[in-house]
Amino acid sequence: MKFRLFNTLAPRSGSLAFLAIQILAANKIMHANRFAQMETYLARRCGIAINHLRAPVTVVSGTRQGGSYRLSGRLTWASGYGIFDTLVVGFHCEGRELQAVIPFEPREGFTVGEVTETFVGNAMHTVDIVLDEYEVPQEHIVASHPLGTYTKNKSVSKTIHYALYGIGLGAVDALEDEEVRRKAKAGLETVKDAFLATKDGEELDRLRVELFELVQRIVTTGMILHGGRSVLSSERLQRYYRELVMFNANGLNTALKTLHKQAFLSAFEQRH
Incomplete structure (x- = not known):
């Protein structure tokens, strides 16, 4: 169902698909950890600010104070400001990796920066957040795991593969040259079958690079054949x-x- 969802969303709006990824991720985290207040938050629009847990250093730290935690640090690339009601936020505390639900709005200890201007995805309203001794009650803690758990779980995710494939479907549909369309569709199906069939993290990484490069070639070739109006x-x-x-x-x-990097160097060496 998730694969079918992104086949539908990604060709229509990358921003909408990206926000959907975050909602699904937040909901999955709450389900997987049997969060006591899950039903309340499932009825809201909940995003995530947890990818920094993959960093080799602590980005957001927490300290226990009685029945709550005090969070400090800088969250970058938090999407959905003014769209999401709440966020699942990750932080480190006492050698563990925790996640908590917090309101996505300015308040004491929670400062929201200006909406980031980028060349794509401005509709997502992405901001930076500065946490300064921001208080999170114990009952808002969703999960507590050993350090590195999020990275381990993320390594076998296929969500980005689904989104890249969905963009590829949209690109194939936009092609005007029938020969290129047939070849592009066949190539997409081959890579799709491969990433759907595996659960190996290293193989999924390799297929993600292959899928990106294939879709990039499809889009670029289509733009060239369309001519200047493509811009x-x-x-x-x-x-x-x-x-x-x-x-x-x-x-x-x-x-x-x-x-x-290896894919680029290999292609370069073959041509030179």
Whole structure:
């Protein structure tokens, strides 16, 4: 169902698909940890600010004070300001990795910066948040796990694959050259079958790089064949180009960056 959802959303709006990813992730975290107040928060629009848990350092730290936690740190790239009611936020405390639900609005110890201007996805209203001894009650703690748990769970996620594939479907639909359309569709189906069939994290990383490069070639070729009108804001392919980069820039770790670098160097060496 999730795969089908992103096949539908991604070709229509990358921003909407990106926000949906966050809602689904927040809901999954609450379900997986049997959060006592889950039903209350499922009825709201809840985003996430937890990808920093993959960093090798502590980005947001927490200290216990009685029946609550005090959080300090800077959350970057928090999407959905003015759209989401709440956020699932990750932090480190006493050698563990915790997640909590908090309101997504300015208040004491919670400062929201200006909406970030980017070349894509401005509709998501992405902001930075500064936490300064921000108080979170114990009953708002969703989960507590050993350090590295989020990174381990994220490594086998296929969500970005679904989104990249969805953009690829939209790009194929926008192609005018029938020969290119047939080849592009066949290539997409081959990679799709491969990532749906595996649960191996390393193989999924490799397939993500392959899928990105394939969709990028499809979009670029389509734009070239369309000609100069491809850059018009009313055209779909230029939007897919930008949204493709947006999705692939999400959740990159050292292993994925290395794979992209190796793919580039290998292609360069073959031509020179």
